Amino acid sequence: MAEIVGGLFTSHVPAIGGAIAKGLESDPYWSPFFDGFGPVHEWLERARPDVAVIFYNDHGLNFFLDKMPTFAIGAAPEYRNADEGWGLPVQGALRGHTALSWHLIESLVADEFDITTCQEMLVDHALVVPIQLAWPATTDYPVRIVPIAINTVQHPLPSPRRCLALGRAVGEALRRWPGDERVAIFGTGGLSHQLEGKRAGHINKEYDRFCMDSLAADPEALIRHSALDIVELAGSQGVEILNWIAARGALGEAAVERSRNYHIPISNTAAATMLLEPREAVPA
Amino acid sequence: MASVLRMPDSRAAVQRARVIPGTPVFDGAAASRGYAINAMCFSFNSAENRAAFLADEDGYCAKYHLTPEQRSAVASRSVLAMLDAGGNAYYLAKLAGIFGLNMQDIGAQQTGCTVEEFKARLAAHAEEE
Incomplete structure (x- = not known):
């Protein structure tokens, strides 16, 4: 049986990838964000995941508005990164886990989630930057990945409730997988930020704190708001918290917060990193 | 705190386009x-x-x-x-990238301030309670 070892939740601002490329991790602007990964790196050393299931949103690299799936799951042997148009260096391909992808797809459709499946799928900064943050010393990453893209771009977005349910179904399917993989769940994006409009630069520290305080102990609190409520509270792009909500669902019923970092601003974003473990993984 | 997080009924919001000030949906x-x-x-x-x-x-x-x-x-x-x-x-x-503009340049342009002012506004959020 696959074991879910924990969940990493982190902002995925493209500029973070730029800072990594320039080696700016210790720069005074950047270090308050990068320093939040100390506990994450220690944990990854101990937990040794070999699979990462990553909930993220595509920003117009793989999906254009001609076809916009609400939920899309990769089932590819590898996932390439590519030029996104704003100067980030293109990263190497990431290894997939097709058998596990198809298991998740079978299981989700049986659970009546009408997902889109992708045997070819470019992955953008929202997936690649968190991988770089998790394993900064290498490009030979120890994990095979299963990407799960959630539409946070074109409204109507899936409801927070549906995202939590999707994540829970993914978690149940992982626990039914007969292999002995050690699975890390990633939820990327957020927290509050807004790039466009006269409210550009919107940040809501109070709502972000509410999200961070609720994530481990009371994820149901996060689904009392609709997606548009979250846009109003957290900003147009703050709605990327949907990826966190889905990832939290995959961790299972009970989870424990292991680390938290919150810093304003990284680019236009209230940047956050959290590490959670499922309660059953915690030594007594 | 509770007042800020209380929101209108979301099903009612489906009936008509939601207006969020300064925020194109x-x-x-x-x-x-x-x-x-x-x-x-x-x-x-x-x-x-x-x-x-x-x-x-x-x-x-x-x-x-x-x-x-x-x-x-x-x-x-x-x-x-x-x-x-x-x-x-x-x-x-x-497109902004082609013009060499980053997100703070764009933020300043949309909110009618200088880039330095826009950055200062972002940083000021860190001081909020």
């Missing part, structure tokens, strides 16, 4: 209206296409059938005008 109407400009911006994932735009902006916009409103918004470099014409922030960011 990229919904079906915007996605339809903005299809051409967003398609052009999507093409800027390719370095060759970015160069082609810079070499012949008029010709490139014509190739993607921008509406007159979209063409004039791009010509004016006004992000608010591009949003009004249906542009989506994630796609417009690719």
Whole structure:
């Protein structure tokens, strides 16, 4: 049986990838964000995941508005990164886990989630930057990945409730997988930020704190708001918290917060990193 | 705290377009209206296409059938005008990159302040309780 070892939740601002490329991790602007990964790196050393299931949103690299799936799951042997148009260096391909992808797809459709499946799928900064943050010393990453893209771009977005349910179904399917993989769940994006409009630069520290305080102990609190409520509270792009909500669902019923970092601003974003473990993984 | 987090009933909000001050919601109407400009911006994932735009902006916009409103918004470099014409922030960011503008430059332009003022406003949020 696959074991879910924990969940990493982190902002995925493209500029973070730029800072990594320039080696700016210790720069005074950047270090308050990068320093939040100390506990994450220690944990990854101990937990040794070999699979990462990553909930993220595509920003117009793989999906254009001609076809916009609400939920899309990769089932590819590898996932390439590519030029996104704003100067980030293109990263190497990431290894997939097709058998596990198809298991998740079978299981989700049986659970009546009408997902889109992708045997070819470019992955953008929202997936690649968190991988770089998790394993900064290498490009030979120890994990095979299963990407799960959630539409946070074109409204109507899936409801927070549906995202939590999707994540829970993914978690149940992982626990039914007969292999002995050690699975890390990633939820990327957020927290509050807004790039466009006269409210550009919107940040809501109070709502972000509410999200961070609720994530481990009371994820149901996060689904009392609709997606548009979250846009109003957290900003147009703050709605990327949907990826966190889905990832939290995959961790299972009970989870424990292991680390938290919150810093304003990284680019236009209230940047956050959290590490959670499922309660059953915690030594007594 | 509770008052800030209390929201109108979300099912009622489905009945009519939700208005969030200063925040264009990229919904079906915007996605339809903005299809051409967003398609052009999507093409800027390719370095060759970015160069082609810079070499012949008029010709490139014509190739993607921008509406007159979209063409004039791009010509004016006004992000608010591009949003009004249906542009989506994630796609417009690719165009902004061609002009060498980052997210703070764009934020300043849309909110009518200098880049330094915009950065100071962002940083000021860190001090809030």
